[in-house]
Amino acid sequence: MREIRAGLADVARRAGVSPATASRVLSGSGPASAASRAAVLAAAGQLGYQPHPVARRLARGTGTRVVFAVRDDRADILLDPFVTRATAAMAAALDPYDIGVSLRRIGLECAADLEDLAADRGLAAVVLAGHDRALLSCLPSGLRGRTAAIGAGGADVDSAAGVGALLTHLYAAGRRRIALVAGPSWLASSAPPVAVYTELTRAAEMPTRVVRGDFTSDKGRTAARAILDRWPDTDAIASVSDATALGVLQTLADAGVRVPDDVAVTGFDDIPLAGAAHPALSTATHPVEQIAAAAARAALGEAAPIALFPSTPVFRATA
């Protein structure tokens, strides 16, 4: 059925126009009369023409893949569920564009890494995560215009709203000594939840009890222990990650603290297993896949680079 692959020249010949005209029509850009446009389109259809993605990108000088660069100093960060979910979402979202995704960790001091990225002519664009305030504003010139960020300053969840709703709920339920397990301080996205938390505790004249975590359940365990030691009268622990909250729950259970009777607990992300925990975790949603897809498209210039995605609270048993 299918003989040799039809190329642009074949389409042009069949449509009775030059390859240049066929190219203009099929690549969407450039002028063409209605007549030749129709002829080219018809010929392409009949021949089942499909452009060669690699040739196209070589000629255009654009690359064929997007690198998801995750800035972190932990070697195993690429195993983090946030990273894997985002990577997969981008890999699915960019499939129709004939663009593949690569995943790479870059260090906290990443100037050299960014230069490497800028030097790679195979790259179509870069998606950055784990950045801090300064990074985005001093990208290598080769990356400008083809870089998007996930997190503060880029495509991000409205964590202030999500965490805010959870904290408000805790307050309304009578909790007055609420501790927060926040994200690492070097991460730009850690700031908004801390800000709403601080605002609330100030306004309500509650003590401010912030412990830094890193979104892992390990850190949740140690953070809970620290909170119990340092502020034994704490009656609620809010975390900015479900994994962390599950670690918190574990430590509380081991310590014989009843949840939510003695201490209420909230997470963030609404991972599938949040509802399967005992007791079921109260949390707020985090549309990671949508955010990642939006960032990937933004990096390609197909979407707005900066967008805030809603987070809504999900109340289950722990708060």
Next chain:
Amino acid sequence: MREIRAGLADVARRAGVSPATASRVLSGSGPASAASRAAVLAAAGQLGYQPHPVARRLARGTGTRVVFAVRDDRADILLDPFVTRATAAMAAALDPYDIGVSLRRIGLECAADLEDLAADRGLAAVVLAGHDRALLSCLPSGLRGRTAAIGAGGADVDSAAGVGALLTHLYAAGRRRIALVAGPSWLASSAPPVAVYTELTRAAEMPTRVVRGDFTSDKGRTAARAILDRWPDTDAIASVSDATALGVLQTLADAGVRVPDDVAVTGFDDIPLAGAAHPALSTATHPVEQIAAAAARAALGEAAPIALFPSTPVFRATA
């Protein structure tokens, strides 16, 4: 510092050889005298030469990305942790090869989808998951030699060994009415665990109680309910997925069944949250990342296409 990008021609000129010779040296293939090899390498180093991945692949006729094609009929399968972990692992493993990863779902009846893949000239290779017995042996000719599979017949975890160890442990602990929540029957990888289970129950003259699941915790909940209804004297439930096992635990807790006193529970995968469950889940390891990376390299012809990765039991509180 960096003027215009150095190309192969620049390297050749500087080394005093022809572009062809430079190409032979730098692309690793083809003969070259020690002298010219050294000269080319030196020139390349001085010029900071880096090959243009896209041009290289166009000339070679190989594609620039690998598609991870997941065969399943559930629309949300691409959100499955197994899929996201595998995708990310491939995206990281193929980064050094200048190859990106795309993620795509294909239907159970996927002949047409496979033809699409074979027709895409931008593709370097395909990694397949969710296949059944027949699929691998009747791939489109265009995909032969550049396809690898994750699961039975490709790169896979030794689930027979892992599940076997868990079952043996249950038996040794005195469990005599063990139920199995298996994978879907259309999936090739579902077979080995069922085989070891059946072998054990036969040999030990225990009842055979198999319920089909789909690796989700939802299915774990309904499966546990079905088991409780149908075989109320069951004293152990083994699942082939941790998520499923967590669902089982939930249903058992709701039903007032004590774990492990009344019913022992085991999972499979050893996901990070397995240890954070209450009670902590006994399970067996599943090196998804290694498997996915191996499959991706195999698809590119850089590794053996078929390999079995070890699974070791992890005993915690539920069994």
Next chain:
DNA sequence: CTGTTAGCGCCTTCAT
């Protein structure tokens, strides 16, 4: 072992 000569398949000035 090496250099020359064609491509790979498409895009894009540049005239017309």
Next chain:
DNA sequence: ATGAAGGCGCTAACAG
């Protein structure tokens, strides 16, 4: 609006 021609950067077949 269109066609001709050159280029994107590298590789592979073919002589030598």
